[in-house]
Each structure stands twice: as structure tokens, then as C-alpha cells.
Amino acid sequence: xxxxxxxxxxxxxxxxxxxxxxxxxxxxxxxxxxxxxxxxxxxxxxxxxxxxxxxxxxxxxxxxxxxxxxxxxxxxxxxxxxxxxxxxxxxxxxxxxxxxxxxxxxxxxxxxxxxxxxxxxxxxxxxxxxxxxxxxxxxxxxxxxxxxxxxxxxxxxxxxxxxxxxxxxxxxxxxxxxxxxxxxxxxxxxxxxxxxxxxxxxxxxxxxxxxxxxxxxxxxxxxxxxxxxxxxxxxxxxxxxxxxxxxxxxxxxxxxxxxxxxxxxxxxxxxxxxxxxxxxxxxxxxxxxxxxxxxxxxxxxxxxxxxxxxxxxxxxxxxxxxxxxxxxxx
Amino acid sequence: xxxxxxxxxxxxxxxxxxxxxxxxxxxxxxxxxxxxxxxxxxxxxxxxxxxxxxxxxxxxxxxxxxxxxxxxxxxxxxxxxxxxxxxxxxxxxxxxxxxxxxxxxxxxxxxxxxxxxxxxxxxxxxxxxxxxxxxxxxxxxxxxxxxxxxxxxxxxxxxxxxxxxxxxxxxxxxxxxxxxxxxxxxxxxxxxxxxxxxxxxxxxxxxxxxxxxxxxxxxxxxxxxxxxxxxxxxxxxxxxxxxxxxxxxxxxxxxxxxxxxxxxxxxxxxxxxxxxxxxxxxxxxxxxxxxxxxxxxxxxxxxxxxxxxxxxxxxxxxxxxxxxxxxxxxxxxxx
Numbered sequence: 001x002x003x004x005x006x007x008x009x010x011x012x013x014x015x016x017x018x019x020x021x022x023x024x025x026x027x028x029x030x031x032x033x034x035x036x037x038x039x040x041x042x043x044x045x046x047x048x049x050x051x052x053x054x055x056x057x058x059x060x061x062x063x064x065x066x067x068x069x070x071x072x073x074x075x076x077x078x079x080x081x082x083x084x085x086x087x088x089x090x091x092x093x094x095x096x097x098x099x100x101x102x103x104x105x106x107x108x109x110x111x112x113x114x115x116x117x118x119x120x121x122x123x124x125x126x127x128x129x130x131x132x133x134x135x136x137x138x139x140x141x142x143x144x145x146x147x148x149x150x151x152x153x154x155x156x157x158x159x160x161x162x163x164x165x166x167x168x169x170x171x172x173x174x175x176x177x178x179x180x181x182x183x184x185x186x187x188x189x190x191x192x193x194x195x196x197x198x199x200x201x202x203x204x205x206x207x208x209x210x211x212x213x214x215x216x217x218x219x220x221x222x223x224x225x226x227x228x229x230x231x232x233x234x235x236x237x238x239x240x241x242x243x244x245x246x247x248x249x250x251x252x253x254x255x256x257x258x259x260x261x262x263x264x265x266x267x268x269x270x271x272x273x274x275x276x277x278x279x280x281x282x283x284x285x286x287x288x289x290x291x292x293x294x295x296x297x298x299x300x301x302x303x304x305x306x307x308x309x310x311x312x313x314x315x316x317x318x319x320x321x322x323x324x325x326x327x328x329x330x
Numbered sequence: 331x332x333x334x335x336x337x338x339x340x341x342x343x344x345x346x347x348x349x350x351x352x353x354x355x356x357x358x359x360x361x362x363x364x365x366x367x368x369x370x371x372x373x374x375x376x377x378x379x380x381x382x383x384x385x386x387x388x389x390x391x392x393x394x395x396x397x398x399x400x401x402x403x404x405x406x407x408x409x410x411x412x413x414x415x416x417x418x419x420x421x422x423x424x425x426x427x428x429x430x431x432x433x434x435x436x437x438x439x440x441x442x443x444x445x446x447x448x449x450x451x452x453x454x455x456x457x458x459x460x461x462x463x464x465x466x467x468x469x470x471x472x473x474x475x476x477x478x479x480x481x482x483x484x485x486x487x488x489x490x491x492x493x494x495x496x497x498x499x500x501x502x503x504x505x506x507x508x509x510x511x512x513x514x515x516x517x518x519x520x521x522x523x524x525x526x527x528x529x530x531x532x533x534x535x536x537x538x539x540x541x542x543x544x545x546x547x548x549x550x551x552x553x554x555x556x557x558x559x560x561x562x563x564x565x566x567x568x569x570x571x572x573x574x575x576x577x578x579x580x581x582x583x584x585x586x587x588x589x590x591x592x593x594x595x596x597x598x599x600x601x602x603x604x605x606x607x608x609x610x611x612x613x614x615x616x617x618x619x620x621x622x623x624x625x626x627x628x629x630x631x632x633x634x635x636x637x638x639x640x641x642x643x644x645x646x647x648x649x650x651x652x653x654x655x656x657x658x659x660x661x662x663x664x665x
Contacts (some may be wrong), residue, residue: 015489022493026505157649158642159597161604165620166638169627268494275605286500287605293508298501305494313492 004321012314019306024066027299052097055079069094093300098292103300106285113183114281116197117204117273118266122259124205129212130248130255136213137220137251138243149217152210161272164203168276172199181277200277204270208262216255223251253323257316264312268305364581367658377654383647387640391447398441401428405445405614409436418629433626433633442614443636449526449615450644454595457530461537462588466580468538469545470572474553483542490539499532499598503607522613529608533595541587548580582659589655593648600641616641 035052052058057065068077076090079102088095088102095102136145155163172180182196223229224247232246271283278284282301289297361369371377390397398404409431413419417434421427429439472483506528507516516524552558553576561575602608603617610618616637623634 011485011488014485015492018489019493023501026501153650153653154646157593157646157653159601159645161601162620162638162642165624169624169634174628265494268497271496271500271605272601283496286497290500290504290607293504295504298497298504302494302497302501305497306492309492309494 001321005318008314008317012310015310016307019310020070020303021066023299023302023306024069027295093303094296096289096294096297098289098294099297103297106297107282107300107304110280110282110285112185113279114267114270114274114283116186116193117200117270117279117281118263120197120201121204121208121266121270122263124201125208125212126259128205129209130216130252132209133213133216133255134220134243134248134251136217137224140221140224145217149214152213155207156210156214160207161276163207164272164276167199167203178202181279183279197279200273200279203277204273212255212259215258216251219254220247220251223247226250253320257320260312260316260319261309264309265305267308268301363659364585367582367655370658371654374654374658377651377658380647380651380654383643384651387447387644387647388451390444391451394441394444394448397444398438401438401440402426403438403441405437405441406612407437409438412436423632429636430630430632433630439633439636442619443616443640445614446616446619446637446640447644449609449613450596450599450641453526453529453533453599454592457533457537457595458588458591460530460534461591462541462584464534465538465541465587466545466577466584469542470549470576470580472542473546473549474568474572474576480546484546487539487543487546490536491543493536495536496602498536499529499602500605500607502532503528518610518612522610525607525609526613529599529602533598537591537595541584541591544583544587545580548583549576552576552579586652586656586659589652590649593645593652596641596645596648600637 035049035058057068060068071077072088072090072092072094074090076092077088079086079088079095086095086100086102088104091104093103093107096106099106132148136148139145167178168181171178178199179195181200182192184192184196186193224243229242229247232242237246268282270281271287273279274281274283275287282305286298286301289295289301403426412421412427412431413434413436419431419433419436421430423430427438427440429443431438432442468483468487472480472487503525506524507521558571558575561571566575599608600615600617600620603610603615604621606621608617609615619637620634620641623630623637627634
């Protein structure tokens with residue numbers, strides 16, 4: 001077990017390191033002009049351009065720049081703009097000269113929005129999605145099952161952003177049946193927080209429920225035909241206990257695996273949802289930064305999102321190997 | 331997943347004398363797995379309907395110049411006389427503008443709609459072809475050669491799969507643009523064509539890894555089979571073993587993965603264009619039109635619904651077709 005965890009840890013670390021190098025290479029080593037991009041192309045004076053170059057240490061060798069960037073993540077670093085020195089505390093992911101703020105701060109203020117979105121989404125898919133899926137598995141082959149599976153296939157084949165956009169335009173703006181998406185911190189006004197997040201949750205949750213219903217159906221169908229289920233039935237256990245206690249437990253494992261990765265990638269920014277419902281989350285941050293060429297912010301967010309995925313991957317793998325010892329062998 | 335038993339035909343090719351009787355005996359029930367799958371597809375009503383819808387869009391894209399000529403319009407001419415001072419079109423659907431005109435610019439909706447089918451299909455198909463080729467080659471090499479090649483390629487697959495796709499796609503656009511001198515220094519045409527290639531690159535870069543992983547797994551089990559061992563034993567060069575012996579046995583996973591990739595890429599292309607990081611003017615694209623049309627959706631719903639219906643119908647048809655293809659090729663669903 002320890003060997004397995006260690007091996008997975010090493011490979012996860014290597015992926016994180018490679019992501020760090022790859023993003024750094026993309027943003028600073030490729031024949032781009034970060035100083036020019038940061039400075040802006042319209043009203044960039046030569047003096048400001050040079051200042052940014054020295055402050056970012058762009059005149060230093062690339063390897064040294066990379067070492068400084070990496071060290072900054074662990075120990076923090078200082079940036080000077082227009083004579084003012086700002087400290088970027090660890091974990092420092094760079095400094096946004098456009099906003100005059102450390103990138104980490106910007107990510108921190110945006111993260112609760114994305115997190116709220118993902119939490120509500122997770123609750124919906126894990127309850128409704130899994131429930132519908134296991135119900136369908138139990139009634140496999142019936143008309144209801146087939147109708148349900150066909151409709152989930154059709155719904156999940158329509159692009160997500162089309163569904164979200166149409167709901168936003170028609171059900172919250174033209175016919176305001178649902179509340180418009182809006183961000184209020186839960187600490188400030190929990191009622192308003194729920195009202196503002198309700199529509200995004202419903203849209204994101206219900207759309208993705210279709211996929212979860214299909215995963216859990218498939219996995220439950222397989223589990224329900226296994227020997228231990230027959231044994232449980234033969235023991236005379238009630239149908240409910242067999243389905244929801246015996247089968248669901250082992251049938252859920254693959255669903256949870258997918259769920260882990262799904263949550264990780266959504267935490268990196270549920271870009272379409274945030275854009276369409278106007279929520280100032282991480283995805284929106286990236287889009288805003290794109291519009292004003294704020295490369296350090298994009299780089300920081302990409303890095304955070306990649307690390308989230310790798311960490312989640314690792315947790316899922318380790319969790320999986322705890323539940324199912326067969327995994328460790330491969 | 332192993333399809334059919336190609337083992338029996340391998341020896342036959344080498345000994346022409348023995349070929350006739352074996353082939354003769356095999357003819358009555360000797361259908362290739364692809365043939366069986368295709369026959370099954372033709373009987374699937376959903377698949378046929380979806381295939382015709384896809385064909386309709388392909389024809390639309392191919393015949394776009396002809397159709398617009400028939401209408402007598404083109405996709406780039408401004409008709410400012412057809413919009414009022416607030417930008418609303420003053421004409422609806424009529425004989426010279428089959429689907430009306432755009433708000434503000436007054437460009438012809440029908441022409442922009444048929445031309446909009448082009449980038450979606452071209453990008454999706456090119457990205458699928460590139461991604462599939464890379465995926466197959468990488469998967470074959472990793473699975474067949476094993477050892478360090480396998481370790482490096484597998485690590486690369488893990489790496490690509492753990493990158494956040496959308497974020498990377500968004501991040502790549504400004505980088506490539508600034509490599510070319512920054513968006514302010516580019517003409518709209520240059521910017522549009524850069525975006526076009528960036529999209530293909532990004533989609534295929536993230537698309538190959540999943541397929542490579544599947545192919546690798548398949549090859550790992552196939553390479554222990556007798557026909558591969560036999561080919562290796564008689565000294566067939568590695569390249570030939572890979573492409574002549576193994577590849578024909580991988581048709582099913584390749585076709586399945588490619589047919590599911592196309593709708594995903596159409597979705598991704600339009601989505602990125604909607605976010606403003608995909609295609610830009612002057613290339614007409616559905617995703618971009620949706621983004622603009624949301625500002626006019628109350629006054630001019632047709633303007634919004636045209637690209638929405640286009641993308642939805644195309645993606646839905648492609649996805650359901652992909653699903654039907656998977657069912658047809660997957661032996662588990664064989665009756």
C-alpha cells in the first residue's frame with residue numbers, strides 16, 4: 001500500500017512540475033513579449049516597458065526567472081512598480097501589473113464563487129443523478145428505463161452552453177420565472193446567496209445529472225448481476241436493503257472516481273456557467289484577464305487548476321486503492 | 331475488444347496455393363467486422379436519420395457559395411439601409427434576404443448561416459484526423475514497444491489529460507497572437523486565420539491522449555496473440571507489424587473514438603468562439619454569432635435562433651450518430 005501511494009505521489013509531483021515548466025515556458029520563454037503584453041500596446045512608454053522588464057527580471061536568464069518564480073510560490077517575493085514595492089506573500093503566483101495586485105489575492109477573492117457553484121452542483125448530481133441512475137438500473141429494460149436513458153442521451157448531446165444560455169435568456173430575463181444569477185457572499189446574506197446561485201446550480205446540476213444517471217445506471221447494472229447480490233437476495237434481505245446498501249455501495253465507486261475529476265476540473269473555473277450567469281468566479285477571471293492581456297493572472301489560474309486536477313486524481317486513486325485492493329496490483 | 335479472427339487469414343496470404351479452398355469455405359458467413367457493423371448501422375433508424383442531418387450540413391457547407399449566389403447575397407456586404415437608427419433590421423424574411431438581415435450591420439443572415447457551417451465542420455474534422463493519427467501512432471508505439479517508450483508516452487498521456495482543457499485553450503490564444511506581434515498589429519484577416527489554426531492545434535493536442543490510452547491497452551493484449559508472434563517470428567519489420575497486423579484489429583476503437591470526437595470538437599469550437607477566444611470576424615461562425623445575438627435576442631430572436639438551431643442540430647445528430655456507431659461496433663451489444 002505504502003509503495004503504491006509513494007509511486008502515485010512521485011508521478012503526481014512530476015506532472016505538477018511539468019505543468020509548472022510548461023506554463024512558464026508558454027508564457028515567458030516562447031517568443032512572446034510578456035513585458036509588452038503587460039505594459040499594453042497602446043500607451044506603453046519606453047520607460048515603463050523597461051521598468052516592467054527589470055521588475056519581472058525578464059532581462060535575467062530564463063532558468064533564473066523560472067527559479068525565482070518557483071521560489072516565489074513557496075517563500076513569496078517583492079515586486080516594484082512605479083517606485084512602490086509590493087510584497088507578494090507566499091504562495092505567490094506572480095503579480096498582475098494591470099490590476100496592481102498579487103495574482104494569489106485575485107484568485108482568492110474569486111475562488112469562493114466557483115466553490116459555491118461547485119458545491120451546489122455536487123449535491124445535485126450526487127443525489128438526483130445517482131438516484132435516477134440506480135432506479136433505472138433496478139428497472140432495467142422497462143419502458144421507463146429506456147425512455148429515461150434515451151432522454152438523458154439526447155439532453156447530454158446538446159451543448160451545455162446552449163442550454164445554459166437559453167435558460168438564462170428566456171427563463172430569467174424574458175420570462176423571469178427563475179432568479180437571475182448574481183453573486184452575494186453567503187456570509188453577507190445567505191438568502192440572497194441562494195437566490196443568486198439557484199439558477200446556475202439548477203442548470204449546471206440538472207444538465208450534468210444526465211451523465212451521472214448514465215454512469216451510475218451502467219455501474220449498478222453490472223453490480224446487480226454479481227454473485228454477492230445474489231447471495232444477499234438468497235439470505236432473504238429486502239429488495240431495498242440489497243439495492244441501496246449492498247449494490248449502491250460498490251456500484252458507486254466508479255461514479256465517485258468520475259465525480260472527483262469532474263469537481264476538480266469545475267473548480268478550475270466553470271467558465272460557461274460563470275460567463276452566462278455573470279458570476280465573478282475563476283473562469284470569469286480568466287476571461288477578463290484575456291481581454292486585457294493580463295498574462296500572469298491567466299498563468300496563475302491555469303497552474304492552480306492543473307494542480308487541483310492532479311491532487312484530486314491522486315486522492316481518487318488512493319481512495320480507490322483503499323476500497324478496492326485489486327487496483328494496487330496493476 | 332478483439333474483432334473477428336484475422337489469425338486465419340494471415341497464413342493464407344503467404345500461401346497462395348491454399349488460399350482458394352479456405353476462402354471459398356469462408357464466403358457464406360465471411361463478413362468483415364466493419365461490414366457487420368455497417369450493416370447494423372444501416373438498419374438503425376436513428377443512425378440513418380442522424381447521418382442524413384449531418385450530410386445536410388456538410389452539403390450546406392460545401393454548397394455555401396452556390397446557395398448564396400442563388401439567393402443573390404454574400405456574407406460580408408453591409409446593408410446599412412436595411413437597419414434603422416437604433417440598429418434594428420427594418421425588413422424581415424423576404425425574397426431577397428431569405429432569413430432577414432443582421433441587426434446593426436445589415437449583413438445577410440442566410441449567407442452567414444450557411445457559411446457558418448464551414449469552420450465548425452472543417453475544424454472539427456481536421457482536429458479529429460490529426461488527433462486520431464497522433465493518438466493511434468502513440469498508442470501503437472507505447473503498447474507494442476513497451477519499456478521506456480511506453481513509460482514516456484504513458485506519462486505524456488497522463489500529463490495531457492491532467493491539463494485543464496478550456497483554460498489552456500483560452501491561455502494559448504493570446505500567447506500565439508503575441509508571438510505573431512500582438513492582436514493590435516494584426517489585420518483582422520491574419521488574426522482570424524491564426525485563431526483558426528490555434529483551434530485545430532488545441533483541439534487535436536487535447537484529443538489524442540484519450541485515444542492513445544485506449545489503443546495502448548488494446549495493443550498490450552493483441553501483441554501476445556499468435557498472429558503477431560508469427561509475424562515477428564518470420565521477421566516482418568516492426569513498422570509492418572504495427573500497421574499491417576495490428577492496425578486492422580484496431581478499427582473499432584478508432585472509429586468509435588473518432589465518431590465521438592467530431593461532435594465534441596464542434597461543441598468546443600463553437601463554445602470557444604462564443605467565449606471570444608475562438609474564431610473572430612471576418613470568418614462567420616455560429617458560436618461568435620450567438621455571443622453577439624444575445625444582446626438582440628428580445629428584438630430579433632431569429633438572429634439568435636439561427637446559429638443555436640444550427641449548432642444544436644449538428645451536434646445532436648453527430649453525437650447520436652457516434653453513439654449508434656459505438657453500439658454497432660461494440661461486440662457487447664451484438665444480438
